[in-house]
Amino acid sequence: MARNRGSTSRRTTPTKWRLSTRWRIVSSTGTAYVVGPYVKQGAIVSTRYSQVNALRTIEDRLGTEHINLNTAFQRPMADVFDLKASGKWTFAAEGSTVLATTTVAQAIGGRGVRYAAGPMITPQHDAAYWDAVTAGEGLH
Numbered sequence: 369m370a371r372n373r374g375s376t377s378r379r380t381t382p383t384k385w386r387l388s389t390r391w392r393i394v395s396s397t398g399t400a401y402v403v404g405p406y407v408k409q410g411a412i413v414s415t416r417y418s419q420v421n422a423l424r425t426i427e428d429r430l431g432t433e434h435i436n437l438n439t440a441f442q443r444p445m446a447d448v449f450d451l452k453a454s455g456k457w458t459f460a461a462e463g464s465t466v467l468a469t470t471t472v473a474q475a476i477g478g479r480g481v482r483y484a485a486g487p488m489i490t491p492q493h494d495a496a497y498w499d500a501v502t503a504g505e506g507l508h
Contacts, residue, residue: 400417400422402445402448403459404457405453405454405455405456405457406449406450406451406453406455407448407449407450408447408448408449408450409450409453411448413447413448415445415447415448417445417448418442420438420439420442421442421443421444421445422445423435423439423442424439424440424442424443424444424445425444425445425446425448427439428444460482461482462482462483462484463481463482463483463484464483464484464489465483465484465486465487465488465489466489466490466491467481467483468481468483468488469488469490469491470491
């Protein structure tokens with residue numbers, strides 16, 4: 369990068385990565401919850417995985433060929449699973465208590481929602497607020 373002598377040049381962050389004054393969504397990271405009879409129960413796995421790692425793991429488990437070089441060269445999610453587990457497992461889904469204040473709970477079809485233990489949490493803002501503050505973020 370050429371710079372004129374005597375001028376002050378400042379390196380700027382590309383627009384798409386510039387931080388918002390409110391908040392921003394980081395689409396490159398997220399939390400995944402993996403459940404099943406052969407998943408290490410109660411474990412927190414800190415290994416970084418992508419959707420390609422998950423696809424590679426599914427391919428390996430089903431015994432299929434890799435769909436392309438992307439999955440062929442990714443490592444499977446081996447530290448998430450306990451293949452020596454008995455396979456006996458039960459699961460009861462529990463929703464966050466914040467869902468009790470929304471229409472999401474009504475979409476279940478009247479079968480009832482089991483909420484997690486703890487205080488009833490209520491959102492600080494309604495949907496109209498979030499529509500306004502996320503306008504232009506490409507979420508709509």
